[in-house]
Amino acid sequence: xxxxxxxxxxxxxxxxxxxxxxxxxxxxxxxxxxxxxxxxxxxxxxxxxxxxxxxxxxxxxxxxxxxxxxxxxxxxxxxxxxxxxxxxxxxxxxxxxxxxxxxxxxxxxxxxxxxxxxxxxxxxxxxxxxxxxxxxxxxxxxxxxxxxxxxxxxxxxxxxxxxxxxxxxxxxxxxxxxxxxxxxxxxxxxxxxxxxxxxxxxxxxxxxxxxxxxxxxxxxxxxxxxxxxxxxxxxxxxxxxxxxxxxxxxxxxxxxxxxxxxxxxxxxxxxxxxxxxxxxxxxxxxxxxxxxxxxxxxxxxxxxxxxxxxxxxxxxxxxxxxxxxxxxxxxxxxxxxxxxxxxxxxxxxxxxxxxxxxxxxxxxxxxxxxxxxxxxxxxxxxxxxxxxxxxxxxxxxxxxxxxxxxxxxxxxxxxxxxxxxxxxxxxxxxxxxxxxxxxxxxxxxxxxxxxxxxxxxxxxxxxxxxxxxxxxxxxxxxxxxxxxxxxxxxxxxxxxxxxxxxxxxxxxxxxxxxxxxxxxxxxxx
Amino acid sequence: xxxxxxxxxxxxxxxxxxxxxxxxxxxxxxxxxxxxxxxxxxxxxxxxxxxxxxxxxxxxxxxxxxxxxxxxxxxxxxxxxxxxxxxxxxxxxxxxxxxxxxxxxxxxxxxxxxxxxxxxxxxxxxxxxxxxxxxxxxxxxxxxxxxxxxxxxxxxxxxxxxxxxxxxxxxxxxxxxxxxxxxxxxxxxxxxxxxxxxxxxxxxxxxxxxxxxxxxxxxxxxxxxxxxxxxxxxxxxxxxxxxxxxxxxxxxxxxxxxxxxxxxxxxxxxxxxxxxxxxxxxxxxxxxxxxxxxxxxxxxxxxxxxxxxxxxxx
Numbered sequence: 001x002x003x004x005x006x007x008x009x010x011x012x013x014x015x016x017x018x019x020x021x022x023x024x025x026x027x028x029x030x031x032x033x034x035x036x037x038x039x040x041x042x043x044x045x046x047x048x049x050x051x052x053x054x055x056x057x058x059x060x061x062x063x064x065x066x067x068x069x070x071x072x073x074x075x076x077x078x079x080x081x082x083x084x085x086x087x088x089x090x091x092x093x094x095x096x097x098x099x100x101x102x103x104x105x106x107x108x109x110x111x112x113x114x115x116x117x118x119x120x121x122x123x124x125x126x127x128x129x130x131x132x133x134x135x136x137x138x139x140x141x142x143x144x145x146x147x148x149x150x151x152x153x154x155x156x157x158x159x160x161x162x163x164x165x166x167x168x169x170x171x172x173x174x175x176x177x178x179x180x181x182x183x184x185x186x187x188x189x190x191x192x193x194x195x196x197x198x199x200x201x202x203x204x205x206x207x208x209x210x211x212x213x214x215x216x217x218x219x220x221x222x223x224x225x226x227x228x229x230x231x232x233x234x235x236x237x238x239x240x241x242x243x244x245x246x247x248x249x250x251x252x253x254x255x256x257x258x259x260x261x262x263x264x265x266x267x268x269x270x271x272x273x274x275x276x277x278x279x280x281x282x283x284x285x286x287x288x289x290x291x292x293x294x295x296x297x298x299x300x301x302x303x304x305x306x307x308x309x310x311x312x313x314x315x316x317x318x319x320x321x322x323x324x325x326x327x328x329x330x331x332x333x334x335x336x337x338x339x340x341x342x343x344x345x346x347x348x349x350x351x352x353x354x355x356x357x358x359x360x361x362x363x364x365x366x367x368x369x370x371x372x373x374x375x376x377x378x379x380x381x382x383x384x385x386x387x388x389x390x391x392x393x394x395x396x397x398x399x400x401x402x403x404x405x406x407x408x409x410x411x412x413x414x415x416x417x418x419x420x421x422x423x424x425x426x427x428x429x430x431x432x433x434x435x436x437x438x439x440x441x442x443x444x445x446x447x448x449x450x451x452x453x454x455x456x457x458x459x460x461x462x463x464x465x466x467x468x469x470x471x472x473x474x475x476x477x478x479x480x481x482x483x484x485x486x487x488x489x490x491x492x493x494x495x496x497x498x499x500x501x502x503x504x505x506x507x508x509x510x511x512x513x514x515x516x517x518x519x520x521x522x523x524x525x
Numbered sequence: 526x527x528x529x530x531x532x533x534x535x536x537x538x539x540x541x542x543x544x545x546x547x548x549x550x551x552x553x554x555x556x557x558x559x560x561x562x563x564x565x566x567x568x569x570x571x572x573x574x575x576x577x578x579x580x581x582x583x584x585x586x587x588x589x590x591x592x593x594x595x596x597x598x599x600x601x602x603x604x605x606x607x608x609x610x611x612x613x614x615x616x617x618x619x620x621x622x623x624x625x626x627x628x629x630x631x632x633x634x635x636x637x638x639x640x641x642x643x644x645x646x647x648x649x650x651x652x653x654x655x656x657x658x659x660x661x662x663x664x665x666x667x668x669x670x671x672x673x674x675x676x677x678x679x680x681x682x683x684x685x686x687x688x689x690x691x692x693x694x695x696x697x698x699x700x701x702x703x704x705x706x707x708x709x710x711x712x713x714x715x716x717x718x719x720x721x722x723x724x725x726x727x728x729x730x731x732x733x734x735x736x737x738x739x740x741x742x743x744x745x746x747x748x749x750x751x752x753x754x755x756x757x758x759x760x761x762x763x764x765x766x767x768x769x770x771x772x773x774x775x776x777x778x779x780x781x782x783x784x785x786x787x788x789x790x791x792x793x794x795x796x797x798x799x800x801x802x803x804x805x806x807x808x809x810x811x812x813x814x815x816x817x818x819x820x821x822x823x824x825x826x827x828x829x830x831x832x833x834x835x836x837x838x839x
């Protein structure tokens with residue numbers, strides 16, 4: 001069915017292209033108009049849009065989103081797509097800025113004790129919820145405790161001892177052990193306890209936009225919050241997040257002017273958006289990898305895992321899927337974490353078919369082996385990646401086949417059940433660098449690849465515990481290098497994220513986490 | 526009366542069977558709704574808590590009986606995906622949209638297909654017939670979603686008759702909603718028109734060759750009268766059955782076309798509910814569709830009695 005759809009799509013494209021060609025050949029007048037279109041052609045810019053002119057307050061914008069929201073309760077949401085959107089409505093004591101640094105939000109300042117066991121926050125003067133009521137220390141305590149309870153025992157909050165109200169403006173978070181990264185968890189949304197009954201239906205937060213309405217499967221509407229603590233933000237009066245399930249439909253709606261912003265475009269789709277939009281380029285902030293089950297017999301041998309790394313052609317995947325715009329990686333960390341990211345891991349393996357064959361022969365698999373790659377069906381590029389990898393592996397003699405699974409079955413069998421040989425998926429993390437590596441400690445609950453390396457375990461533990469910043473960076477870099485050299489899995493890329501933004505708009509920025517911040521977006525004149 | 530009673534009993538039994546089958550089917554296929562919702566954030570405690578919230582910790586028969594008790598009173602429970610929103614509310618909003626869309630395309634089909642079919646049969650072999658034949662041959666082969674894309678491109682992007690994606694719910698503005706739905710309705714209707722025309726034409730032509738028509742002519746009737754009074758009545762019987770099938774197919778067609786035009790109807794709801802394992806919604810939508818199909822068949826049965834006296838005497 002999918003194949004057929006593609007074929008039909010192709011024929012439509014051909015039709016459209018033919019029509020465009022005919023129009024160009026239609027006469028002098030048409031030709032010049034086509035040329036003027038070319039000169040105003042969409043420009044691809046790095047990171048920030050470049051519309052010129054002065055910023056204006058006001059206006060309405062429609063942002064297309066691919067996925068329906070899973071919950072309006074910010075403590076219960078899990079989809080990255082939901083977090084991106086609700087980033088505009090809720091805030092924590094601190095929140096990330098566009099470079100991933102944590103800056104004060106509901107709190108105006110904070111202090112971390114020497115041993116990283118006590119975090120003290122001072123509430124911002126005059127800060128209010130969207131219903132106009134003041135944010136109290138009780139609300140903060142309530143929110144942190146509620147969030148911790150929902151996250152459960154295995155979460156980062158297992159080391160939280162208590163939340164203490166010092167006075168009406170000061171809240172202390174006490175930990176049972178020192179953890180210098182705990183601040184990243186306190187980006188959790190601060191909610192008014194008085195609204196408890198309506199968290200799922202009429203949410204109230206402290207963010208730059210306030211909730212207006214949500215129609216399941218259709219849209220979420222938010223409006224500027226007049227009482228926002230930063231009087232300069234937001235610029236826009238109203239933002240509608242419209243759910244568009246199909247990416248091709250989304251492109252049509254961009255062309256029709258129904259949508260002003262749309263993320264995750266493919267290279268081909270960018271080519272069809274010839275005017276009216278700026279195409280911005282960022283990254284999706286996911287680690288896409290061919291994860292290897294280290295308990296699967298051939299993968300118990302490091303040489304076989306290394307052979308896999310030599311066999312897979314990451315550049316080819318990047319080129320074919322994202323026009324070469326993705327960032328190739330060699331470990332489980334995204335480059336956006338520039339402070340912690342270990343760039344040297346990128347060059348540990350470069351494609352070498354002969355070397356892969358040698359390693360396989362040494363490990364006792366001169367004729368390769370059979371491999372089933374389980375791929376979740378919720379993200380098309382994973383399927384295409386799998387197809388390329390199957391061809392790559394064929395060259396070194398490994399006979400791989402793809403088994404496409406519905407996402408929920410994938411979670412059940414592969415992620416929770418760990419019943420797989422290899423799988424292609426993208427994993428995320430939070431703003432704490434440790435969260436990106438938490439899937440690898442051998443006894444970790446999230447170690448779905450059954451990775452087991454004593455050196456890694458030790459280094460990771462030391463990195464989490466240390467309060468010395470420089471040492472922390474060093475240890476995390478070492479962790480990443482261990483994963484790369486030990487060939488834990490085949491880490492592929494942090495894929496390119498191409499975003500179309502209406503050329504009348506400016507101020508769209510990328511975050512190194514799940515956030516689509518509309519507060520700084522504005523029209524220009 | 527007895528006939529009605531029999532029909533209603535069949536309806537109830539069918540509904541029960543369908544609900545049992547969907548219930549069992551969804552517990553057999555892989556994919557746990559709690560896991561589907563939590564994804565890679567699934568820790569054993571969170572999954573357990575969510576399963577309890579969803580009522581999945583009970584056994585299958587228990588769950589079915591709970592559900593049935595609610596369903597009898599028109600309460601289909603709450604959606605898993607949209608916590609706190611009753612399923613019936615979600616469905617009612619969307620049912621209106623799909624109903625409007627289906628009725629519109631049904632009217633378009635009848636208004637265009639019936640005259641075309643008759644003309645094509647009357648003028649058999651002339652250029653009009655050839656033209657209609659060609660038209661039906663081509664349009665029959667085009668799937669509705671492809672037509673949808675073509676219509677969006679020409680009427681939406683090029684001619685700007687409508688703005689793709691700017692759909693309004695009927696509760697907000699009925700006029701704007703209907704105006705937006707014209708093109709989706711056309712996309713659904715065109716392939717079906719072709720089928721109805723072909724069917725009607727063949728039906729009329731095969732009746733024309735029968736003995737009673739020759740008798741009618743020999744009694745001195747004019748062509749028009751023979752055609753409309755004698756032939757048409759008989760030719761219509763198989764066509765009614767066919768149109769009833771088309772009506773059911775319109776529902777299926779709308780599921781696909783709704784996606785292309787970003788119309789938030791039952792189709793969109795069903796597709797997302799299935800992939801999210803949102804059983805309460807799937808269960809209710811399947812039942813609604815079953816009821817609609819059975820009711821259509823019921824209406825057809827009654828129509829038969831009017832058109833065909835032979836059924837009545839039985």
